[in-house]
Amino acid sequence: ELENRINGDIVIVPQANPIGLSQFPNAQLQGRFDVSSGINFNRDHAKIDLKDRESLLDKLETKPATEQLKNNLLYLALGADIIIDLHCDYESILYAYICKEFWPDANDFAKSLDLGAVFIADGHSSAFEEAVVHAFRHDDNKNPPRRFVSTLELRGQSDVDEKLARSDAQKLFDFLIGRGVVAGHYQAGEKWKGTVTPLDHIEVIKTPVAGTILFNRVLNEEVKEGDLLAKIISKPGQEDGIHEVFAPQDGIIVTRTFNRFAARGDQLYKMTCNGPTKTDRAPGALES
The missing domain is CATH 2.40.50.100 (RNA polymerase II/Efflux pump adaptor protein, barrel-sandwich hybrid domain)
Incomplete structure (x- = not known):
């Protein structure tokens, strides 16, 4: 930003689930489910047409905190062309969920991140990224921009260190350069030839x-x-x-x-x- 290299708008949500981050039953973090209701924070997101984006905020203050969180995140995502939802698994290699309409166009993402595997989602779940894809599928714009949506699994829960974080951040930055969101030079080289597997x-x-x-x-x-x-x-x-x-x-x-x-x-x-x-x-x- 200081170098005036940002061509688009970049929104970073450092803590997408503050409710989950505040839950420590029996001194153990429980970020996946709401402890009071059992609701899964990454399921049952609203599936709407893109033109109905504003409806996500209708009477939002009257709704449960979990629904407010989900609707706010989805509303924010539907205003973007590239959405990358950062997750991690238990123990895992670096891999990503990508819906079928974005593959093989997203080979540049797999190459930039040096993914170990790509899971091709079928779009039938109510997970966050598939709710975003649903809205993009139901867009009245006959000439939509080049889009990309993915859940990126940043290895396992214990794979946390500064060197690894800097490396992953640089790879994400390289992807954004390749897509023209950030000005700069990134040579991707040969296409990524890793494992691509439908769910x-x-x-x-x-x-x-x-x-x-x-x-x-x-x-x-x-x-x-x-x-x-x-x-x-x-x-x-x-x-x-x-x-x-x-x-x-x-x-x-x-x-x-x-x-x-x-x-x-x-x-x-x-x-x-x-x-x-x-x-x-x-x-x-x-x-x-």
Whole structure:
């Protein structure tokens, strides 16, 4: 800004969810759900036509705090052409959710960020970025600007240090230079050739029982169908007390839980695969 290089408007929301950041039940941060209502902060965003953007602010002061937060964020996003929602997973590589209409145009984003994987969303969930995409799909403008919407998963929750943050910030800056939002020179080079996977080809591996988790695989590791992924110790010392979890098909480990004790049905891994998931998955988000 001091160098007068900003060609567009850049809005940074450093804390998009102040309600979640204020919740510490039992001295543990709970930012995903509202502790009083159980509402998921990243689901059930309003799906509206872009022309109805102003309706998000109608009688906003009469609505619950969670809805005020969601509507304000969506209203802000619908005034932009590029929206990047910064998240993180449990333990994970650097990856992004991108709706199908933005791919492969968003290859420049994947290249700039040096993503480990791209998940192609189907647009059927009520997550924040898909609510934005819904409004863009329902735009009366027959010649809309070049747009881009993504949820960027900045690795895992413990991947926090200044050097990494500066590197990621520079990569985001390079992307904005490439899109002309910021004046400057950035040479992207060859196209990004990483893993691009539709949500229907992502296996969400869950534990069949409650117990202590012993992992057998690490992030970014390639596995084959039938490979041992983890052992769950449910009844220590008993003959039937260890349950083994196997890969349902060939794939690559993208995420892993940071917990080492799981309830039945808790997520262990997410894997990108070449074939459709072998477990039932409704259209929409991978997880609640």
